[in-house]
Amino acid sequence: MSSCLHITDYRPFDQKNPFLAPIIVNRELYKGPRSCMHIEIDIRNSKLRYEAGDHVAIYPQNDTKLVERIGQLLNANLDTVFILKNLDEDSSKKHPFPCPTTYRTALTYYLDITSTPRTHVLKEIAEYCSDEKEKELLKTMTMPTEEGKASYSEWIINNCRSIVHVLEDLPSCKPPIDHLIEFLHKLQPRYYSISSSPKFYPDSVHITAVVVEYETKTSRINKGVATSWLKEHKQVIADQPAPIVPIFIRKSQFRLPSKPQTPVIMIGPGTGLAPFRGFLQERHHMLEQQNKPLGDTILYFGCRKRSQDFLYEQELNDYLEKKVITNLYLAFSRDQEKKVYVTHLLKQNMEETWKIIGEQNGHIYICGDARTMAREVKEIFLETIEKYGNKTRKEAEDFLKRMESQKRYSADVWS
Ligand SMILES: Cc1cc2nc3c(=O)[nH]c(=O)nc-3n(C[C@H](O)[C@H](O)[C@H](O)COP(=O)(O)OP(=O)(O)OC[C@H]3O[C@@H](n4cnc5c(N)ncnc54)[C@H](O)[C@@H]3O)c2cc1C
Ligand SMILES: NC(=O)c1ccc[n+]([C@@H]2O[C@H](COP(=O)([O-])OP(=O)(O)OC[C@H]3O[C@@H](n4cnc5c(N)ncnc54)[C@H](OP(=O)(O)O)[C@@H]3O)[C@@H](O)[C@H]2O)c1
Numbered sequence: 001m002s003s004c005l006h007i008t009d010y011r012p013f014d015q016k017n018p019f020l021a022p023i024i025v026n027r028e029l030y031k032g033p034r035s036c037m038h039i040e041i042d043i044r045n046s047k048l049r050y051e052a053g054d055h056v057a058i059y060p061q062n063d064t065k066l067v068e069r070i071g072q073l074l075n076a077n078l079d080t081v082f083i084l085k086n087l088d089e090d091s092s093k094k095h096p097f098p099c100p101t102t103y104r105t106a107l108t109y110y111l112d113i114t115s116t117p118r119t120h121v122l123k124e125i126a127e128y129c130s131d132e133k134e135k136e137l138l139k140t141m142t143m144p145t146e147e148g149k150a151s152y153s154e155w156i157i158n159n160c161r162s163i164v165h166v167l168e169d170l171p172s173c174k175p176p177i178d179h180l181i182e183f184l185h186k187l188q189p190r191y192y193s194i195s196s197s198p199k200f201y202p203d204s205v206h207i208t209a210v211v212v213e214y215e216t217k218t219s220r221i222n223k224g225v226a227t228s229w230l231k232e233h234k235q236v237i238a239d240q241p242a243p244i245v246p247i248f249i250r251k252s253q254f255r256l257p258s259k260p261q262t263p264v265i266m267i268g269p270g271t272g273l274a275p276f277r278g279f280l281q282e283r284h285h286m287l288e289q290q291n292k293p294l295g296d297t298i299l300y301f302g303c304r305k306r307s308q309d310f311l312y313e314q315e316l317n318d319y320l321e322k323k324v325i326t327n328l329y330l331a332f333s334r335d336q337e338k339k340v341y342v343t344h345l346l347k348q349n350m351e352e353t354w355k356i357i358g359e360q361n362g363h364i365y366i367c368g369d370a371r372t373m374a375r376e377v378k379e380i381f382l383e384t385i386e387k388y389g390n391k392t393r394k395e396a397e398d399f400l401k402r403m404e405s406q407k408r409y410s411a412d413v414w415s
Pocket of ligand 1: 055060114160190191192193194208209210211212213214223224225226227228271274275412413414415
């Protein structure tokens with residue numbers, strides 16, 4: 001007797017062995033100029049498990065046009081097969097990525113060709129400029145002087161130039177392709193906060209991803225690797241096989257309190273709403289199962305315009321009606337002359353916030369922009385604790401630290 005062992009029966013899927021997952025839904029959430037995708041990924045045949053608050057990672061592919069452009073700029077035959085040995089002798093890996101392979105495959109799947117190159121890459125390729133002015137510019141940018149740093153900052157960072165743009169704008173720079181490949185970083189998976197709960201969707205993970213696309217100062221349109229690939233190549237088309245994406249799931253510490261009666265405050269402007277959609281499904285499930293009232297569930301959401309980027313508006317209104325959400329605070333920043341942000345609303349509601357965290361042992365969750373929003377929100381919580389908890393700044397800081405160590409103050413932020 002023999003039996004057929006399916007691959008999912010003996011290999012757990014993880015970062016090194018991603019699951020090739022079918023996408024079953026990919027729909028637009030925004031109206032207007034920007035795009036945000038609601039994507040549902042089928043995990044039925046994977047044995048993957050997740051909790052609301054976890055992250056899903058996606059391995060993307062680079063844009064074929066950019067890969068071809070590198071071949072063209074360097075006069076290279078992209079179908080050439082090569083082997084790259086790991087220069088780091090301490091590494092357990094003989095090759096930095098699966099080899100032998102072709103330049104096309106390496107540039108499409110394994111190497112980062114869209115980030116701004118570091119100075120050591122510029123130093124290496126400077127040697128291959130036949131034009132002295134171009135060589136000089138590259139060399140200057142690698143110097144640790146004020147002038148060097150300023151020119152790197154302006155020419156590379158402020159102009160968002162990738163390696164492709166550098167090669168385009170310095171036409172005499174022709175490094176051999178195998179040399180360039182040695183210095184490029186590996187293409188990294190992109191993480192997304194899962195926007196569903198397994199209580200409602202045990203067989204799929206949902207993501208809420210805004211498509212990255214912007215114009216640079218050199219008048220180029222830069223497109224985010226993963227989000228553009230998902231938008232342009234991973235649409236679900238009736239009667240056609242489901243598009244496939246390599247994924248794995250990363251556990252997080254971002255978790256709801258186990259008791260449904262514990263009140264929560266969630267602050268998630270923009271795509272920061274993503275994990276809270278999962279949390280709300282979870283609270284909804286608790287409410288239906290227990291038939292007991294939930295603790296206060298307070299959500300702060302903000303977007304640019306109510307008519308364009310109000311994510312999951314209908315779902316949020318339904319939750320409000322069912323009392324899964326008790327208070328919904330909305331900030332539409334561009335619907336009036338003066339900007340209104342979630343932070344402004346939090347400032348107005350300090351007394352309510354203190355009741356939740358100071359008197360009812362509630363939990364706080366923040367998700368989204370790490371650069372300014374999360375910092376400003378933290379500052380408002382400190383002010384709230386000072387003012388309504390009658391504490392000094394030091395005592396307020398200790399209070400918040402204690403909340404963090406008790407997992408009652410959690411942030412899931414990115415920049
Ligand atoms: C834990 C975690 C959770 C996340 N959850 C979500 C989520 O739920 N939803 C979501 O949409 N994203 C989320 N992200 C961000 C996500 O991982 C990706 O970074 C994002 O989708 C962009 O990936 P990309 O490959 O499309 O763009 P990339 O090719 O990686 O390009 C992005 C880069 O482009 C640059 N850039 C972007 N916009 C501009 C601009 N206007 N001007 C100049 N430069 C710019 C920045 O350097 C940025 O890092 C999360 C990140 C982390 C770490
Ligand atoms: N790495 C990446 O490529 C990547 C990808 C996705 C998101 N992100 C980051 O994640 C964040 C969320 O992105 P998104 O596109 O989902 O959001 P978004 O639509 O840009 O912003 C959501 C809302 O937050 C407002 N806002 C801006 N600054 C704020 C602040 N300091 N405090 C509170 N609200 C503020 C915005 O107002 P205004 O815009 O009107 O000022 C808007 O109303 C962005 O800041 C972005 O940096 C990064």
